[in-house]
Amino acid sequence: xxxxxxxxIVASRANYGRIxxxxxxxxxxxxxxxxxxxxxxxxxYRFGKAIDxxxxxxxxxxxxxxxxIEGETLTTQAKxxxxxxxxLSTAFEHLKPDAVVTVADRFETMATxxxxxxxxxxxxxxxxxxxxxxxxxxxxxxxxKLADIHFASTEESRNRVISMGEDPNIVxxxxxxxxxxxxxxxxxxxxxxxxxxxGTGTSIDWSKPFLxxxxxxxxxxxxxxxxQAGETLxxxxxxxxxxxxxxxPNVDAGTDDVAKAIRxxxxxxxxxxxxxxxxxxxxxxxxxxxNAVCCIGNSSSFIRECSFLGTPTVIVGDRQAGREHGKNTxxxxxxxxxxxxxxxxxxxxxxxxxxxxxxxxxxxxxIADELARLNISIKKRSD
Numbered sequence: 504x505x506x507x508x509x510x511x512i513v514a515s516r517a518n519y520g521r522i523x524x525x526x527x528x529x530x531x532x533x534x535x536x537x538x539x540x541x542x543x544x545x546x547x548y549r550f551g552k553a554i555d556x557x558x559x560x561x562x563x564x565x566x567x568x569x570x571x572i573e574g575e576t577l578t579t580q581a582k583x584x585x586x587x588x589x590x591l592s593t594a595f596e597h598l599k600p601d602a603v604v605t606v607a608d609r610f611e612t613m614a615t616x617x618x619x620x621x622x623x624x625x626x627x628x629x630x631x632x633x634x635x636x637x638x639x640x641x642x643x644x645x646x647x648k649l650a651d652i653h654f655a656s657t658e659e660s661r662n663r664v665i666s667m668g669e670d671p672n673i674v675x676x677x678x679x680x681x682x683x684x685x686x687x688x689x690x691x692x693x694x695x696x697x698x699x700x701x702g703t704g705t706s707i708d709w710s711k712p713f714l715x716x717x718x719x720x721x722x723x724x725x726x727x728x729x730x731q732a733g734e735t736l737x738x739x740x741x742x743x744x745x746x747x748x749x750x751x752p753n754v755d756a757g758t759d760d761v762a763k764a765i766r767x768x769x770x771x772x773x774x775x776x777x778x779x780x781x782x783x784x785x786x787x788x789x790x791x792x793x794n795a796v797c798c799i800g801n802s803s804s805f806i807r808e809c810s811f812l813g814t815p816t817v818i819v820g821d822r823q824a825g826r827e828h829g830k831n832t833x834x835x836x837x838x839x840x841x842x843x844x845x846x847x848x849x850x851x852x853x854x855x856x857x858x859x860x861x862x863x864x865x866x867x868x869x870i871a872d873e874l875a876r877l878n879i880s881i882k883k884r885s886d
Contacts, residue, residue, distance in 0.1 A: 506536040509627075509874055510600035512591065513564075514543035514611035515753060516553040517804070520785035521606050522629065524683035524867030526562060534875040538598050542568035543587065543611045544754040551751070551782020560784075566594050570614075575758040577725055580610055587614025595622050602627050602652070602879050607803075608635070608643035610755075616646045625651045625879040629870070630679060632660030632667075635803070636824035638722040651881055654870050656807075656861050657827055673877070677869040678862015681785075681804070682811050686864025688786045690793040690812075697787065704769065704778040705746075713746035714739060714846070715791055718800035720757025721822045728760030731837045735799060735819050736768045738842035740775065745796060745850075747777045797849045799842065806832055810858040815849035817842060829858030 509529050513519045529537045541557060541564040544550040554567065570586035572579040591614060595603065603619040605612045607630040619626045628650035631643060647653065647664055655661040656679035664674045692709045707713065718735055720728040732752075739747045752761045769779060783791060789808065792798065797815045798805045801822035809816045810829030818834045819842055835845040 504534065506534055507601040507875065507879070508536045508538050508598070509602050509604060510538040510540065510595070510598055511604045512540045512542060512611070512615050513545050513553065513557060514541075514587075514615070515545055515609065516551045516782050517753060518606055518609075518611070519545065519553050519557060520684060520788060520804070521679070521681040522604070523560070523680070523785050524687070525604070525629070525680045525870050526867075528867040528871035529874070530562070532871045532875055535871060537562075538600050539564045540566045540568060540591070540594055540598075542566075542590070543571050543583070547571060547754070549751075549781070550754050553782065556782075556784045565598065568594060571754060575720075575754060575756055577722070577756045580722070580756040584610045584614045587611055588618045591615055591618040592622060595619060595624055600624060602874065604629060605646065605650075606630055608633075608639035608646070609753075610642065612646060613642050616649045620649045623881055625881050627652045627654065627874065627879075629654045630656050630660075632662075632664035633657075633827070634663070634825040636721070636723070636821040639822075640825075652874075652877065652879065654866075654873075656866075659827055675870075675873060677873070678859075678864070678866040679807060680866040680870065681807055682862045683864050683867045684785045685789050685793070685808060685811055688789055690790050692790040692794045696790070700780055700783060700787070702778050702780040704749075705776050707746050707748065707778040709794070711746060712744075712796045713748050713794075714742065715748045715750065715795040715798045716800050717750040717752070717798070717802040717805070718761060718819060719752045719802065719822065720755050720761050721801070721820060722756045724821075725757050726760065728757040729764040731820060732761045732764035733768065734837050734839045735842055736764065738839040738846065739777075739799065740772065741839070741843045742846055742850075745776070748791065748795075749777060749779045750783075751779070751781045797846055799846060807861050810860055811862075813855040813857045815852060815855065817845045817849055827860060829855070829860055831855040831858065 545553040568590040605615040661676040
């Protein structure tokens with residue numbers, strides 16, 4: 504029996520963490536063949552060079568595609584999307600996949616969706632139907648209308664996809680594959696395990712309490728990232744006797760502003776209990792999330808993964824506005840006093856009970872089984 508060729512595009516470090524266990528399930532499935540493309544910021548050193556981690560995990564890409572235009576402005580973001588369409592179209596013509604899998608709501612995801620759709624290749628969308636702030640909402644819902652099969656991560660998201668006119672028979676809720684990483688990994692943390700990452704700043708003792716900051720730019724408030732990130736950094740500075748771990752932002756319009764805020768703060772505040780990292784493997788990032796006293800910023804992982812882990816979280820600003828979340832999450836304005844107050848309150852509360860809103864850790868296998876079972880078609884309902 505001929506195997507179905509399922510093409511997955513990993514275009515960022517976040518992409519990989521979200522989809523790793525689906526890649527693993529496809530690779531191990533007797534009826535499926537994994538076609539892996541690694542592209543965009545997943546190839547770039549300053550965004551953590553996720554390709555190295557992917558290769559270490561035993562996944563060898565068939566193609567590596569460069570299409571990030573330097574600058575991280577609104578213009579370069581749009582141009583990078585266009586370049587992605589061009590590069591991916593050529594790749595799909597070469598690989599001839601039976602289906603293409605795209606994840607979530609980023610500009611790289613949009614490039615994948617447009618290229619596959621215009622080439623009559625069935626499009627599989629993971630994490631559709633969610634609500635959040637930023638430009639992500641528009642991108643995510645646009646991809647929903649382009650996609651042929653949907654794997655939402657919550658029941659509310661599944662219902663929202665159906666309400667957009669998608670056939671209920673091809674809209675599934677098996678949870679989020681990013682939860683699989685948490686459910687199948689040893690999440691204990693120690694200095695030996697984390698020493699390979701190096702980083703800069705004050706040396707960190709992973710056996711002692713630490714806060715995690717990860718704050719991305721918000722495209723719809725482009726130009727304000729330096730001030731926004733600066734407020735969060737100043738709030739963290741006020742929290743005494745706790746180590747601070749700061750992770751570099753994703754590649755988005757406005758990344759340079761957030762990165763500049765981090766660099767300026769780092770240079771002016773040496774020796775003040777901060778340590779800075781570019782990237783972690785999905786498993787080691789899960790360790791950091793699990794063992795943090797509190798996570799602060801606007802990463803969707805703080806809502807998604809941290810709800811499963813019960814890690815207290817402070818979401819800053821409106822990038823995640825409207826997104827489903829567990830009891831572990833509180834929201835703060837771009838104001839250092841408000842952020843500091845919310846962090847202190849979350850530290851006082853301590854760990855929360857796990858919330859299985861985004862699944863229990865078996866999404867990858869279930870999605871792979873469904874892809875093998877389905878008669879994948881580009882013929883969508885017309886009503």
